[in-house]
Amino acid sequence: xxxxxxxxxxxxxxxxxxxxxxxxxxxxxxxxxxxxxxxxxxxxxxxxxxxxxxxxxxxxxxxxxxxxxxxxxxxxxxxxxxxxxxxxxxxxxxxxxxxxxxxxxxxxxxxxxxxxxxxxxxxxxxxxxxxxxxxxxxxxxxxxxxxxxxxx
Amino acid sequence: xxxxxxxxxxxxxxxxxxxxxxxxxxxxxxxxxxxxxxxxxxxxxxxxxxxxxxxxxxxxxxxxxxxxxxxxxxxxxxxxxxxxxxxxxxxxxxxxxxxxxxxxxxxxxxxxxxxxxxxxxxxxxxxxxxxxxxxxxxxxxxxxxxxxxxxxxxxxxxxxxxxxxxxxxxxxxxxxxxxxxxxxxxxxxxxxxxxxxxxxxxxxxxxxxxxxxxxxxxxxxxxxxxxxxxxxxxxxxxxxxxxxxxxxxxxxxxxxxxxxxxxxxxxxxxxxxxxxxxxxxxxxxxxxxxxxxxxxxxxxxxxxxxxxxxxxxxxxxxxxxxxxxxxxxxxxxxxxxxxxxxxxxxxxxxxxxxxxxxxxxxxxxxxxxxxxxxxxxxxxxxxxxxxxxxxxxxxxxxxxxxxxxxxxxxxxxxxxxxxxxxxxxxxxxxxxxxxxx
Numbered sequence: 001x002x003x004x005x006x007x008x009x010x011x012x013x014x015x016x017x018x019x020x021x022x023x024x025x026x027x028x029x030x031x032x033x034x035x036x037x038x039x040x041x042x043x044x045x046x047x048x049x050x051x052x053x054x055x056x057x058x059x060x061x062x063x064x065x066x067x068x069x070x071x072x073x074x075x076x077x078x079x080x081x082x083x084x085x086x087x088x089x090x091x092x093x094x095x096x097x098x099x100x101x102x103x104x105x106x107x108x109x110x111x112x113x114x115x116x117x118x119x120x121x122x123x124x125x126x127x128x129x130x131x132x133x134x135x136x137x138x139x140x141x142x143x144x145x146x147x148x149x150x151x152x
Numbered sequence: 153x154x155x156x157x158x159x160x161x162x163x164x165x166x167x168x169x170x171x172x173x174x175x176x177x178x179x180x181x182x183x184x185x186x187x188x189x190x191x192x193x194x195x196x197x198x199x200x201x202x203x204x205x206x207x208x209x210x211x212x213x214x215x216x217x218x219x220x221x222x223x224x225x226x227x228x229x230x231x232x233x234x235x236x237x238x239x240x241x242x243x244x245x246x247x248x249x250x251x252x253x254x255x256x257x258x259x260x261x262x263x264x265x266x267x268x269x270x271x272x273x274x275x276x277x278x279x280x281x282x283x284x285x286x287x288x289x290x291x292x293x294x295x296x297x298x299x300x301x302x303x304x305x306x307x308x309x310x311x312x313x314x315x316x317x318x319x320x321x322x323x324x325x326x327x328x329x330x331x332x333x334x335x336x337x338x339x340x341x342x343x344x345x346x347x348x349x350x351x352x353x354x355x356x357x358x359x360x361x362x363x364x365x366x367x368x369x370x371x372x373x374x375x376x377x378x379x380x381x382x383x384x385x386x387x388x389x390x391x392x393x394x395x396x397x398x399x400x401x402x403x404x405x406x407x408x409x410x411x412x413x414x415x416x417x418x419x420x421x422x423x424x425x426x427x428x429x430x431x432x433x434x435x436x437x438x439x440x441x442x443x444x445x446x447x448x449x450x451x452x453x454x455x456x457x458x459x460x461x462x463x464x465x466x467x468x469x470x471x472x473x474x475x476x477x478x479x480x481x482x483x484x485x486x487x488x489x490x491x492x493x494x495x496x497x498x499x500x501x502x503x504x505x506x507x508x509x510x511x512x513x514x515x516x517x518x519x520x521x522x523x524x525x526x527x528x529x530x531x532x533x534x535x536x537x538x539x540x541x542x543x544x545x546x547x548x549x550x551x552x553x554x555x556x557x558x559x560x561x562x563x564x565x566x567x568x569x570x571x572x573x574x575x576x577x578x579x580x581x582x583x584x585x586x587x588x589x
Binding site: 054055056057059060061062063064065067078079083084094096099100101102103135137139 | 172173236239283287288579582585586587
């Protein structure tokens with residue numbers, strides 16, 4: 001147990017424990033007499049349940065810049081990335097490329113020519129070409145995007 | 153049948169989760185306060201860096217940043233290992249987490265499955281390690297055997313030899329004997345280094361030497377409960393109950409101070425924080441403690457200064473996990489042992505006599521149901537707020553430092569710990585989530 005001192009002072013929130021937004025699916029009636037709809041009440045809806053399919057494999061990434069605006073990913077948006085999802089051509093992925101993180105659409109159509117392309121969704125940006133000399137590690141598939149729209 | 157799951161070089165691997173560029177490179181993690189090396193990647197081990205090496209010596213030996221150094225980031229390690237353990241929990245009938253980076257599965261539910269399934273336990277383990285790596289980027293090893301002690305041994309083999317594909321299954325008796333033969337006695341789980349020396353003096357060098365002694369010899373010669381239990385376990389007789397391992401017997405929160413502490417107020421405040429942390433840990437594992445103990449110590453390397461060490465403990469009438477009660481008790485202990493005129497370097501709080509929270513045996517003189525309920529609700533609220541808004545958002549008055557002009561008092565406690573190379577809390581703080589262009 002040389003490397004493993006007992007855990008000291010770790011506080012953490014797992015995605016499962018994380019604060020959940022519960023939207024009331026059914027408004028209860030005022031107290032006083034039993035609600036005739038009582039038998040039909042459901043659990044409130046839970047955003048985690050809807051969007052976090054694999055909590056252990058998921059993490060949040062903040063989008064910086066304008067390269068993906070064409071797909072609705074804006075500067076400051078928070079994406080959910082899932083490492084356990086299978087990755088295939090056309091997926092929006094988080095990738096570690098030569099020391100930095102990027103979110104792009106994966107294009108494997110040029111695989112036979114010995115390279116891959118990471119496609120932006122903005123004509124002002126060029127595709128990133130990935131060949132054998134690049135450090136390229138896929139860090140998950142982007143599964144949803146979240147934005148506070150109160151500012152509009 | 154048992155499986156043990158063990159994270160490989162846990163802290164270093166956690167640091168690599170969001171830094172995949174560090175895979176294959178030497179990485180170390182420093183202790184609290186950046187004092188010395190507590191975790192090393194295989195590459196760092198290969199460079200001859202030993203655990204416990206003081207950071208300043210590491211800097212001297214590798215002045216050109218050849219090694220990536222991190223301060224400990226327990227918030228990150230806690231979250232990443234929680235993910236790993238949660239996946240294991242979903243994959244096995246019964247699971248007990250043993251420490252931050254290892255846990256046991258009781259696979260006995262699986263024993264009743266058809267033989268074909270049984271023989272595929274190795275594949276179960278291999279698939280699980282592969283999935284955990286994919287989902288969390290944590291490399292883990294799995295050992296499977298008929299007893300926990302043998303499973304632990306198997307996990308060592310899984311870690312050591314690539315050929316096992318991260319999972320070693322000691323299935324047949326022949327495999328068991330072979331594994332014991334190559335295993336040094338001091339590496340056996342449950343045999344401490346001191347006890348190993350005693351066994352070595354009796355001519356026992358490997359686990360097999362030990363296990364092949366007769367039952368009568370072990371009883372007559374050793375007469376030690378743990379040794380007899382270990383002997384049985386090595387011979388395939390399952391005798392360590394899960395309950396003995398699922399909860400820690402004592403919890404310690406201690407720190408070296410960045411500078412030295414001379415006044416009672418500062419020391420008492422630090423100790424209040426350590427005590428609060430212990431209470432929080434107790435509640436997290438749904439336990440209560442009977443005894444609170446405090447130690448204080450001066451800096452032994454400063455031979456020019458007078459030295460003092462002392463310890464005090466107090467046994468509570470009713471076991472508790474209440475922050476308020478544990479802090480008060482620890483404060484009383486501190487007041488008993490504090491002496492003016494010394495430079496204190498290290499202090500800590502240990503809570504002992506831990507039992508499940510559900511079964512509090514109430515002492516009828518001391519037990520006040522109403523007060524107990526109130527404190528419980530207060531602690532629940534405290535935990536909830538500190539979980540949602542970050543640790544130490546709300547603290548007791550006694551946990552606050554009274555430095556004049558000090559801002560956000562709880563921060564002073566955190567800021568007083570040195571962590572120059574701390575990585576972001578990628579998964580537990582909105583301000584720290586990774587950014588992508």
